Amino acid sequence: MRLPFYIFGGMEQFTFIDLFCGVGGFHIALESLGGTCVFASDIDEECRKVYFDNFDLEPAGDITKVNEKDIPAHDVLCAGFPCQAFSKAGYRRGVNDPRGTLFFDIVRIAKYHKPKYLILENVRNLASHDNGNTWRVIRYNLRELGYNVSDEPIIFSPHYLGIPQHRERVFILCKRKDLGELPSFTFDKKNRPASDAFSILQPDDEIENLKKYRLSKREITLINLWNEFLIIVKNDLPGFPIWSEWLKELDDIDYLHFYPKWKQDFIYKNSRLYSEHKTKIDSWLVEALKNKDFTGAKAKFEWQAGKVSSPNLWDTIMHFRPSGLRVKAPTHYPALVAITQTSIVGPLKRRLTPRECARLQSIPDCYKLHSTDRIAYKQLGNSVNVEVVKMFAKLLLE
Numbered sequence: 001m002r003l004p005f006y007i008f009g010g011m012e013q014f015t016f017i018d019l020f021c022g023v024g025g026f027h028i029a030l031e032s033l034g035g036t037c038v039f040a041s042d043i044d045e046e047c048r049k050v051y052f053d054n055f056d057l058e059p060a061g062d063i064t065k066v067n068e069k070d071i072p073a074h075d076v077l078c079a080g081f082p083c084q085a086f087s088k089a090g091y092r093r094g095v096n097d098p099r100g101t102l103f104f105d106i107v108r109i110a111k112y113h114k115p116k117y118l119i120l121e122n123v124r125n126l127a128s129h130d131n132g133n134t135w136r137v138i139r140y141n142l143r144e145l146g147y148n149v150s151d152e153p154i155i156f157s158p159h160y161l162g163i164p165q166h167r168e169r170v171f172i173l174c175k176r177k178d179l180g181e182l183p184s185f186t187f188d189k190k191n192r193p194a195s196d197a198f199s200i201l202q203p204d205d206e207i208e209n210l211k212k213y214r215l216s217k218r219e220i221t222l223i224n225l226w227n228e229f230l231i232i233v234k235n236d237l238p239g240f241p242i243w244s245e246w247l248k249e250l251d252d253i254d255y256l257h258f259y260p261k262w263k264q265d266f267i268y269k270n271s272r273l274y275s276e277h278k279t280k281i282d283s284w285l286v287e288a289l290k291n292k293d294f295t296g297a298k299a300k301f302e303w304q305a306g307k308v309s310s311p312n313l314w315d316t317i318m319h320f321r322p323s324g325l326r327v328k329a330p331t332h333y334p335a336l337v338a339i340t341q342t343s344i345v346g347p348l349k350r351r352l353t354p355r356e357c358a359r360l361q362s363i364p365d366c367y368k369l370h371s372t373d374r375i376a377y378k379q380l381g382n383s384v385n386v387e388v389v390k391m392f393a394k395l396l397l398e
């Protein structure tokens with residue numbers, strides 16, 4: 001059974017393949033423009049199951065084991081190829097990393113089939129990785145294959161379209177040279193629509209097992225503790241990370257020169273902030289240190305919600321990260337990622353549900369998500385935003 005993703009938008013019908021298909025962000029986008037998927041592949045069994053459930057198409061497994069001759073002819077090749085090799089979180093060995101060489105499987109398939117268009121997506125870091133060499137290798141290979149490719153990759157995020165997720169990604173659009181020049185792409189980021197983090201929320205009474213998304217008492221206590229800190233420094237909202245161990249006066253035994261310069265800067269700023277609010281911070285620290293959760297990353301704080309007159313964490317979007325409790329204005333969420341914790345919606349005192357994360361990727365509500373939340377979050381964190389792909393596919397194909 002097919003889902004009703006198909007909304008023919010006046011474009012000619014076409015076929016496409018979905019490499020590294022994940023949960024099928026490309027599939028939803030291209031099908032809604034009149035495309036028919038003729039082949040998909042993903043090495044991950046859970047992705048293949050979800051994909052089959054939704055699209056009635058069984059993806060192949062490891063693409064390195066698929067002979068290009070066994071892939072049907074197609075007009076568009078889509079690939080959100082794995083990003084660990086380029087990602088800031090990974091080892092960053094780029095096209096020399098075995099995971100980076102999957103790009104050459106795309107080249108192998110495109111060389112054999114010569115599809116009219118290629119739409120590739122990757123992490124933002126790919127653009128600057130290895131001083132731009134990785135991008136140059138990719139561009140060179142695609143041009144050698146016979147495609148028009150822009151000099152620079154496009155960097156785009158759903159929040160530019162008013163979708164409340166900040167997810168800057170690289171998009172590489174390729175058009176076979178015999179079909180003419182690439183359409184030019186310009187976007188006025190300054191006049192973009194506003195986004196509202198609360199617009200994607202499910203009403204609480206619609207959420208099955210709401211309890212599991214609610215913050216625990218301990219998390220609430222910890223957030224309240226940081227809220228008290230915020231009240232102390234409200235006229236001095238820190239534009240730098242707060243490391244509570246450095247909320248003190250510095251002395252000779254602190255050996256700051258052992259730290260890199262950037263770290264020294266933050267330490268000085270923490271110490272200066274402390275000096276300005278010494279008495280209040282001292283009393284706050286006494287209370288904070290009584291809390292046994294106030295340690296490691298939980299004793300760090302990153303205010304990234306800009307200037308506000310009466311800051312209150314329960315009005316914001318929060319995220320427990322290895323670098324501390326990060327706070328954002330309620331306009332958009334940080335990028336969904338496959339590895340870290342899900343964003344917290346301050347006013348609701350709960351985390352985002354998988355359905356809400358799917359909405360951040362513009363995946364329609366009729367999509368059947370994986371029934372295990374942990375896997376659903378991971379899959380959605382790896383996925384691509386459907387509306388962004390749709391915009392680029394329309395531009396390229398129309």
Ligand SMILES: C[S@@+](CC[C@H](N)C(=O)[O-])C[C@H]1O[C@@H](n2cnc3c(N)ncnc32)[C@H](O)[C@@H]1O
Pocket residue numbers: 020021022023024025026041042043044047061062063064079080081082083102379382383384
């Ligand atoms: C960044 S995700 C792409 C997600 C996809 N665009 C979506 O909308 O969900 C990369 C995917 O590549 C898959 N993958 C990694 N190595 C692979 C391989 N050798 N063959 C096929 N798929 C692979 C991963 O399992 C992952 O789902």
